[in-house]
Amino acid sequence: MLYRETGQYKSSYAADQQIFPIAQDRYLFWAFMVFACVVPPLFGNDYLFQVILFPVMCLGLCALGLNILTGYAGQISLGTGGFMAIGAYSFFKITTSFPELNILVVFLLAGLISAIFGVLIGIPSLRIKGFYLAVTTLAAQFFVEWCINRIDWLSDYSPSSTIGAPPRELFGILVMGPDAPSWAKYLLMLGIVFVLTLCAKNLVRGRIGRSWMAIRDMDIAAELIGIRPLATKLSAFAIGSFYIGIGGAMYVMFYLENVDPEAFGIFVTSFPVLFMIMIGGLGSILGSYLGAAFIVLMPVFLRNFFPLLQIDIPSHVIQHVEYMLFGGLIIFFLIVEPAGLARLWQIVKEKLRQWPFPY
Amino acid sequence: MLEVKNISLSFGAVQALHDISFGVDQGEILAIIGPNGAGKSSMLNVINGFYTPDSGTILFKGVSRAKMEPAEVARAGVARTFQNIALFRGMTTLDNIMTGRNTKMSKNFLWQALHFGPARNEELEHRRKAEEIIDFLEIQAIRKTIVSRLPYGLQKRVELGRALAAEPELLLLDEPMAGMNTEEKEDMCRFILDVNDHFGTTIALIEHDMGVVMDISDRVVVLDYGQKIADGSPSEVRADKHVIDAYLGVSGN
Ligand SMILES: Nc1ncnc2c1ncn2[C@@H]1O[C@H](COP(=O)(O)OP(=O)(O)OP(=O)(O)O)[C@@H](O)[C@H]1O
Numbered sequence: 355m356l357y358r359e360t361g362q363y364k365s366s367y368a369a370d371q372q373i374f375p376i377a378q379d380r381y382l383f384w385a386f387m388v389f390a391c392v393v394p395p396l397f398g399n400d401y402l403f404q405v406i407l408f409p410v411m412c413l414g415l416c417a418l419g420l421n422i423l424t425g426y427a428g429q430i431s432l433g434t435g436g437f438m439a440i441g442a443y444s445f446f447k448i449t450t451s452f453p454e455l456n457i458l459v460v461f462l463l464a465g466l467i468s469a470i471f472g473v474l475i476g477i478p479s480l481r482i483k484g485f486y487l488a489v490t491t492l493a494a495q496f497f498v499e500w501c502i503n504r505i506d507w508l509s510d511y512s513p514s515s516t517i518g519a520p521p522r523e524l525f526g527i528l529v530m531g532p533d534a535p536s537w538a539k540y541l542l543m544l545g546i547v548f549v550l551t552l553c554a555k556n557l558v559r560g561r562i563g564r565s566w567m568a569i570r571d572m573d574i575a576a577e578l579i580g581i582r583p584l585a586t587k588l589s590a591f592a593i594g595s596f597y598i599g600i601g602g603a604m605y606v607m608f609y610l611e612n613v614d615p616e617a618f619g620i621f622v623t624s625f626p627v628l629f630m631i632m633i634g635g636l637g638s639i640l641g642s643y644l645g646a647a648f649i650v651l652m653p654v655f656l657r658n659f660f661p662l663l664q665i666d667i668p669s670h671v672i673q674h675v676e677y678m679l680f681g682g683l684i685i686f687f688l689i690v691e692p693a694g695l696a697r698l699w700q701i702v703k704e705k706l707r708q709w710p711f712p713y
Numbered sequence: 714m715l716e717v718k719n720i721s722l723s724f725g726a727v728q729a730l731h732d733i734s735f736g737v738d739q740g741e742i743l744a745i746i747g748p749n750g751a752g753k754s755s756m757l758n759v760i761n762g763f764y765t766p767d768s769g770t771i772l773f774k775g776v777s778r779a780k781m782e783p784a785e786v787a788r789a790g791v792a793r794t795f796q797n798i799a800l801f802r803g804m805t806t807l808d809n810i811m812t813g814r815n816t817k818m819s820k821n822f823l824w825q826a827l828h829f830g831p832a833r834n835e836e837l838e839h840r841r842k843a844e845e846i847i848d849f850l851e852i853q854a855i856r857k858t859i860v861s862r863l864p865y866g867l868q869k870r871v872e873l874g875r876a877l878a879a880e881p882e883l884l885l886l887d888e889p890m891a892g893m894n895t896e897e898k899e900d901m902c903r904f905i906l907d908v909n910d911h912f913g914t915t916i917a918l919i920e921h922d923m924g925v926v927m928d929i930s931d932r933v934v935v936l937d938y939g940q941k942i943a944d945g946s947p948s949e950v951r952a953d954k955h956v957i958d959a960y961l962g963v964s965g966n
């Protein structure tokens with residue numbers, strides 16, 4: 355009875371076109387945002403920030419980028435780690451070369467560089483599809499890994515190509531580097547994530563988003579109604595890579611703070627991010643974050659769950675349990691609910707709408 | 714408005730179209746009929762640039778072309794529906810129809826990302842147009858339904874809506890009534906006639922139901938084995954000996 359849209363009449367198309375046409379959704383969203391802005395900075399400890407919130411936000415942004423490319427535009431990519439690396443190394447290179455440059459600008463530039471590479475990788479997508487495209491993006495991933503390993507200039511000639519987060523201020527507050535307080539990093543990340551997510555939502559509900567989905571659902575029909583396939587696919591590659599690049603830069607600069615090229619390997623980035631959108635929901639913005647939260651939280655949960663039951667399981671066994679669970683869940687979602695957690699959330703809402711009268 | 718001149722098309726050994734010529738006049742409803750495999754769908758595919766003919770030219774609004782990308786043809790004012798429904802299955806009815814208007818929208822992605830000012834006005838403006846089509850086709854109740862959940866007849870209607878959304882000058886319909894029951898067919902006939910009346914859209918349609926063809930078309934072109942065997946008013950075609958042999962006789966009409 356609480357979740358009803360009865361009586362909420364729309365008298366204009368503008369009102370019907372909003373992101374949350376149902377008032378309860380709107381209230382819930384803003385309540386969540388206020389909570390997110392206030393509670394963690396006041397009460398959060400470093401464990402909460404470091405282990406949960408930071409990776410969820412960074413990887414969630416990467417998942418959103420991949421979701422634009424794969425979930426909305428239907429172009430499969432295994433090169434996520436490569437684009438994250440491009441974003442991170444670009445950020446590092448630019449900010450160490452121009453320490454005075456506002457870091458928001460640096461993030462933007464890092465995203466743009468990643469977008470340019472995305473377009474280059476996307477060019478073959480006009481001709482090759484599905485599995486073969488995935489292999490192309492995989493090649494891109496290996497190429498990037500090779501570059502950051504071999505081209506010392508990219509890491510300012512540091513041993514083993516390691517890059518770290520330099521101390522940087524924004525509006526006079528230290529927000530980056532080892533001495534920056536977690537709450538400051540958190541609020542900055544939250545701001546970036548919020549703005550970028552809003553932009554993504556606007557894109558997918560407008561002309562560009564519709565042309566992505568049209569290409570995904572039936573590329574021939576899309577072409578026959580005047581959508582240019584190449585331009586549409588490349589725009590998805592560009593914008594998806596832009597998000598992944600910024601996500602990757604944040605991942606390194608705020609979360610890991612010190613990385614070598616190993617951190618961008620396919621098994622620690624590309625595949626987990628792909629699993630995030632598969633579990634969270636292909637073609638759903640909310641799903642990108644749900645998936646990220648799920649994949650970040652599950653190991654945390656397992657690690658705390660067995661000790662809680664007083665069962666003494668060595669940590670390497672837990673890791674195996676983790677792998678098995680991941681595998682099982684992915685198969686489960688592929689078979690039972692290909693639209694992922696986001697769809698489950700939707701079903702809950704549909705049920706709530708009818709509650710307490712299911713018919 | 715459309716002139717098809719000496720079009721031939723073959724797929725390997727199969728000669729799908731053989732030296733076909735006909736014209737479509739401004740504002741008329743032209744029916745293309747013929748037995749299965751006669752080359753009707755291929756003809757539409759040639760007209761909207763999906764197939765490139767081996768020889769022959771196509772004149773649309775006085776501009777001649779031998780080869781043109783389908784997207785460009787669509788932008789020039791030709792829209793179509795497909796024999797096997799080709800909707801964007803994962804999108805809602807409204808989004809499908811809005812996608813039909815995509816080529817009419819121009820605000821770049823930065824504006825769209827902000828969804829503010831010009832981009833927002835553009836979106837609302839086109840929403841209004843899309844709603845006119847939704848009203849016209851009487852599909853208000855399903856505007857937010859994902860199309861893959863709709864029954865076949867409604868999907869056909871949505872597909873017509875998507876084609877109409879582009880405000881085409883020439884509308885190509887490939888078997889718009891296939892697989893429909895009588896009531897749905899009547900609705901569809903009404904929509905086609907109304908489109909022709911209200912918007913002055915020129916229509917070329919493929920249809921197997923002879924009753925429908927005789928009722929709604931101004932002119933009929935008959936194809937058989939890739940050849941044009943007749944071209945004229947419904948009553949002329951109906952009386953034509955070749956046609957009776959090739960088609961009507963077979964279908965037992
Ligand atoms: N893409 C293709 N590749 C090979 N042969 C094709 C192709 N498209 C059509 N054909 C052949 O061309 C001929 C004409 O096909 P077309 O689809 O135009 O017939 P149609 O008149 O639309 O038939 P129907 O009433 O069954 O829809 C057929 O013999 C068909 O097998």
Ligand SMILES: [Mg+2]
Nearest residue numbers: 753754755796
């Ligand atoms: Mg056909």
